[in-house]
Amino acid sequence: MTGDLLTASGIEAGYGKVQVLWGAGVAVNERESVVLLGPNGAGKTTFLKVLLGLMPAWRGAVRFAGDDITRMRTDHRVRRGLAYMSEIGVFTGLSIEENLRIGGQFVERATLRARTEELYGIFPALAERKSALAGALSGGQRKMLGIAKALAAGPRLLVMDEPSAGLSPLFVSQVIEVLGRFRESGLALLIAEQNVAFLDLADRVFTLEAGRVGFEGTVEALHADDALHRAYFGLEGS
Numbered sequence: 001m002t003g004d005l006l007t008a009s010g011i012e013a014g015y016g017k018v019q020v021l022w023g024a025g026v027a028v029n030e031r032e033s034v035v036l037l038g039p040n041g042a043g044k045t046t047f048l049k050v051l052l053g054l055m056p057a058w059r060g061a062v063r064f065a066g067d068d069i070t071r072m073r074t075d076h077r078v079r080r081g082l083a084y085m086s087e088i089g090v091f092t093g094l095s096i097e098e099n100l101r102i103g104g105q106f107v108e109r110a111t112l113r114a115r116t117e118e119l120y121g122i123f124p125a126l127a128e129r130k131s132a133l134a135g136a137l138s139g140g141q142r143k144m145l146g147i148a149k150a151l152a153a154g155p156r157l158l159v160m161d162e163p164s165a166g167l168s169p170l171f172v173s174q175v176i177e178v179l180g181r182f183r184e185s186g187l188a189l190l191i192a193e194q195n196v197a198f199l200d201l202a203d204r205v206f207t208l209e210a211g212r213v214g215f216e217g218t219v220e221a222l223h224a225d226d227a228l229h230r231a232y233f234g235l236e237g238s
């Protein structure tokens, strides 16, 4: 289970004495889009935080673009091309422009200026309200800003924690459409979700259950497994 861009293996981590991850792992290749599917409380957020260095791994290793980054500081990981969008995604007390500047804080000025213009082209609703507070945006626009903020860093891999959180189905499909465009352009994605609609974006799926990876394979293989199909698509009745 190795990926030429990101490989995490045997990850154990938790909070105080409470262990949440029990040997979890994931692999992402260049230009690949991977969905980490799991129910509430399975440990998805904890796992992504370990990948970014926001929490220490008790055991296991994280490799990114050929290097062991298990103990590397978060800002150094970001500089190397790992970007993270948390469930909240933006600083609500800051403006759109300021959020983008924070997302691109490690990027050289002229590059960031050009990239910001490009992002405003992709997200015109943000361009119209550059000095508006992120907290004043609708849920859907806020999510778009979260994506733009993470992309301002110019990542090789965009790691996202539940981009569907708090969004109505209409906005969920808009987010999927936008991410699909970045995927087409070759950006590698790792998306932690419980919403199976995001499987539309997946080249490969990992399931996380109670801190362990249960399944790794294609979306077709997930559908073909009766028990997994029932567990994740049961409500669709198909």
Ligand code: ATP
Binding pocket: 015, 018, 020, 038, 039, 040, 041, 042, 043, 044, 045, 046, 047, 162
């Ligand atoms: P969700 O979709 O609800 O965010 P998740 O799959 O991302 O779920 P985590 O947020 O990683 O799951 O939580 C995994 C487990 O760790 C849960 O049992 C949760 O209660 C516990 N947990 C999360 N944060 C903390 C914390 N700060 N202190 C103690 N336990 C925590």
